[in-house]
Amino acid sequence: MTCGGGTGWDNHAGVVNCVSTSQHTPSARLSKHEDSVPQPSTKPNPLCRELTGLFFASPWLIGFLLLFAYPFAASLYWSFCRYDLLSPPDFIGTANYRRLGAELLAGERFGLALWNTCYYTLLSVPLSIALGIGLATMLSWKIRGQALYRTIFFLPSVMPVVASSVLWMWLLDPRDGIVNYALSWVGIDNQLWFRGASETLAPPGWFDFGSKDALALMSLWGVGNFMVIYLAAIGDIPMQLFEAAELDGAGRLRRFWHVTIPMLSHVIFFNLVMGMIQSVQAFTQIYLVSEGTGEPAGWSLVLSLHLFLSAFQDLDMGYASAMAWILFVVLLVATIGLFRTSRHWVHYQGVVR
Amino acid sequence: MKRDRATPLAHTVVVASAIIFAVPIIWMVLSSLKPGTQLTEDPYSLLPVRWQWSNYPDAISSMPYLRYLRNTLVLCIGSVIGSVLSCSVAAYAFARIRWRGRNILFGIVIATMLLPWHVTMIPRFLLLRELGLYNTLAALIVPTFLGDAFFIFLLRQFFLTIPEELSEAGRLDGLSEWGIFSRIIIPLSKPALTTVALFQFIASWNDFNGPLLYLSDPQKFPLAYGLEQFISSYADQTNLLLAAATLFTLPIVLLFLLAQRTFLEGIATTGLKG
Structure with a gap:
């Protein structure tokens, strides 16, 4: 993974190094509330920042996709299916929900x-x-x-x-x-x-x-x-x-x-x-x-x-x-x-x- | 803090409440030392008629206790490493790096805390089974390497309190973002990391649902799940069952007493700011 952007980043530095390379412009980062302060054009490559952020967040992000996002979508779909693990999920519309409603009543x-x-x-x-x-x-x-x-x-x-x-x-x-x-x-x-x-x-x-x-x-x-x-x-x-x-x-x-x-x-x-x-x-x-x-x-x-x-x-x-x-x-x-x-x-x- | 001077009545109420809260545990420990016959013939006498210390070795030898213990320790240590690593890295991304998408993703972190486990349980089980993790302790350890919303939140709150100037100084010294994280932030965050390690250790030690779902081979059972097998097969030997339960609880109690401050502060902080 490289930081790209045509700014001559050292490819070997990798994602985690890219922000540090911006030490020539410390003024861009001294402010604590950077979002509200107008950014000088010399601030570190925004793409780099994105990648650094994503890099650090990646364990959670992978976990989120595998253990939350996919199961969330899958269980929603399966709730409209007959699924007994032996054969693939079989779409049956709202039958499960109607069955639950009948049991409730x-x-x-x-x-x-x-x-x-x-x-x-x-x-x-x-x-x-x-x-x-x-x-x-x-x-x-x-x-x-x-x-x-x-x-x-x-x-x-x-x-x-x-x-x-x-x-x-x-x-x-x-x-x-x-x-x-x-x-x-x-x-x-x-x-x-x-x-x-x-x-x-x-x-x-x-x-x-x-x-x-x-x-x-x-x-x-x-x-x-x-x-x-x-x-x-x-x-x-x-x-x-x-x-x-x-x-x-x-x-x-x-x-x-x-x-x-x-x-x-x-x-x-x-x-x-x-x-x-x-x-x-x-x-x-x-x-x-x-x-x-x-x-x-x-x-x-x-x-x-x-x-x-x-x-x-x-x-x-x-x-x-x-x-x-x-x-x-x-x-x-x-x-x-x-x-x-x-x-x-x-x-x-x-x-x- | 405003403190009313306690009247004798108030004092009595406190002592009585404390006794009610303590009796179950005291009763458990004392009864774990009674002979089996005393529990059925004279169930309400407080002290053992004979202090039967052999209940403890008997309880240990009546199930593969040491193997369960070994599995539990593998589970606990693996999970602690996983949680501390993955959650500190993720918390750093949400606390100390300014990137677009950070706030949205952090909102999602919080949202996952509120999602009932029921919704994700079945697909998650099938996915981990598909990955060949069914009936391995790895099924319980691997997810801890993928972050936990509660711990990420806890660590993020802590990282936010570290002055930005320290990171700045690191940057001027030519440290990479990873260098700032590992050489500046992590050493300063030992209290918060200890809290995470402690909570994860206890969560893994106590975890019953994970083994119930993912483990089928008794060779791989951790203590929490092994103990449950013991409930049904030794129902008539309550003294041994209580000895096993006491033994299982003891490390957690000791850990709590040693790290009481860390514990209570961790709970109070996350509760109030959550």
Whole structure:
């Protein structure tokens, strides 16, 4: 590869050297915001710059083309095909999407998986926001041993998911599990957790914890990542705000509600978006606790698991691709929707960075 | 930082929360040292009736632990090298070189972070299989040599904080762009590179989905996936299972405790500026 352009570049120098050759014109590059400054005509060959940039970006660029762009296009095409890997993809129009629509209306596989995913997301995301803020607030208090508590709260979130799944399957064992034992002290008996199909959000079963509740509990235990972000953001809140509120006679609770929470709204928003994306995409722990089946009775068959099984167990690549695209579009619309609402409740001003 | 002086009530709440968070791990470690019969006959007693340290050698010998460990280390080291190399080079292109297309491509980098893995999973699997990587650890390592959006973003943010004058001085000394990158930027970026190496090591150590998709030969399983095989075949020996899980978690916990600062700062930075 040469830099060309008839400027007499040394071919041996190669792409990465071409910008350095321009050292005769340092003034062209001293400005930090080159884009907005009129460029002297002696600036380094623009083609050279392009090639240098592309050269440095090339590992990512190759990865993007092979692992994102091509798969993106291929899965879109395959979502309109019947494709079982044994024979080439066979175009069948929107049949996969119509099948998904029918399953959705009937509440069968795809409909069930969508419901399970929504349930898990709606349960775990708000609770993780509340818990993340709660723990971070506690850590911002003047308490001896704060570093130790921070480590304790954070540690579960780095625990390998295989290990934490093993651990929680045992903690939530319906017969011998320590959680049921602790719950029995407060009069809540015989929870089925990972073995149960009931749903807490549904009114008749307030204290019937099923498999998705167990998964949400597991995700709450790993809330440390978000907690750390909240903690950093609390540290960034200007102290004058608290002092002003105190002078106005605001008590501890009102300061929390009217100063801390609004000043954390940008992190709450981040947590909401990322939490939603993560919950919808959650796979490993769900695969592990249901032994790769989504059992009992399909109540932990979330979209990710259903998609995986359709693709690699049933070899129904077209159907799985169509599902992936629906998931992608729904997630995209939900994210855009959240960004739209954020204008009304997220405050960015006054954040010290 | 505004800090309210903690009341005794607040103190109690913090201690109670810490206990709730710590109990699962403490319970796991203690139970991994109990005799198997204690777990079924008296599941709620905290301390082992007999400290059965032999659970650990037993857990190791009941599966090809050392081979799994070797595979895991190959995977982790390969991936760390791949990520650090590819992501630092790409981040340099997005932070320190002014070229057209840079902003558009960097926007695409960010966009790929938001793309659900479901969309790319199937074609990516078939492509890597087509390249002959199915059932090799290379299927899991090669993609790390092709960049990762999150790490590129993290390194780019760091590179942006290095004063442009340093690059300028390098240029005046006749360094090529590659020379500036490797002799000036990289040595100054050790903290950020450490963060990337650490995150990638842990991601590879913990990775379950990759082996689930790409590996079929038990000889090649890393620990995370090997451990899962152990769950189903030794369901009645929970103490051994917990010993294996503890052993698997231990290096990550130690790594975290050693590099706690790097960790927490890495997360806080990317979270807030993201």
